Amino acid sequence: MWPSCGRKTRWSEAAGRFLERQSVSEPPSTESDQLRALQEFEGDPDLAALETLVGRFNIFEALGVARAELKHSRFLGFLLNPRENHGLGDGFLKGFLKTALKYPPKVHPLAHLEIDLLDLSEAEILFERDKIDVLIRDVQNQVSVIVENKVDNTQRPGQLTDYYQRESARYPHRSVFGIYLTIDGVEPENDNYAWISHSAIPGLLAELSQAPGLHIDPEVQSALKHYAEVIGRRFMPDEQIDSLCGKLYKKHKQAIDLIVR
Secondary structure, eight states: OOOOHHHHHHHHHHHHHHHTTSOOOOOOSSHHHHHHHHHHHHTOHHHHHHHHHHHOOOHHHHTTOTTOHHHHHHHHHHHHOTTSTTSOTTHHHHHHHHHHTTSOOSSOOOOHHHHHHOOOTTOEEEEEETTEEEEEEETTTTEEEEEEEOSSOOOOTTHHHHHHHHHHHHOTTSEEEEEEEESSOOOOSSTTEEEEETTHHHHHHHHHHTOTTOOOOHHHHHHHHHHHHHHHHHHSOOHHHHHHHHHHHHHSHHHHHHHHO
């Protein structure tokens, strides 16, 4: 059966990304050819599998916050906070910092080995402080990290510089740097910022979920899975979906071209 209205948009988005790369041929020449092509397409098990993939329930999509920047920042801050009840301790915070610092600021604030050795269990996570999306302050290690999270918006001229200068002036004896988090891993305008793509987060969560010694509540595991999944759906290509779209297009090119027209 053709995807229901609730799922059709997500199916269309997934298939549309693939179809943009294809050339559309002429549709079948007769009505009987057209009907047969559409029936074969409709009955293909791969179409049902694709519908299942894009139709899976996701709490972030159900709440309508899949691309809501503030909500993403809140959940990211929850994961970064070592004192929250997610069971990750400071593991996600350390992993996030190490991943971002693969593309470090010109003045390298911390080395990977240093991060592994630090005790970040007392780090404070703040939201919308001085208009900064997420602010990490650690008194014990004298570190401040500015996290600017961009989903659909772009950086305003001078925005990152203002944040950095303000935090540096407030804590002149701390190591202060920023992390610019974007969908595509865009390099920031300010040299004091590292940068990271949202696409790095699912891999980091998967790695942590398998880490020995961590006891993550099943409900938290489910939330982490939904968060990683919504990033995959909304912010990065899904290889499994792309593969199914390609397979369906090869088998049912005439039917899909007809639908597109």
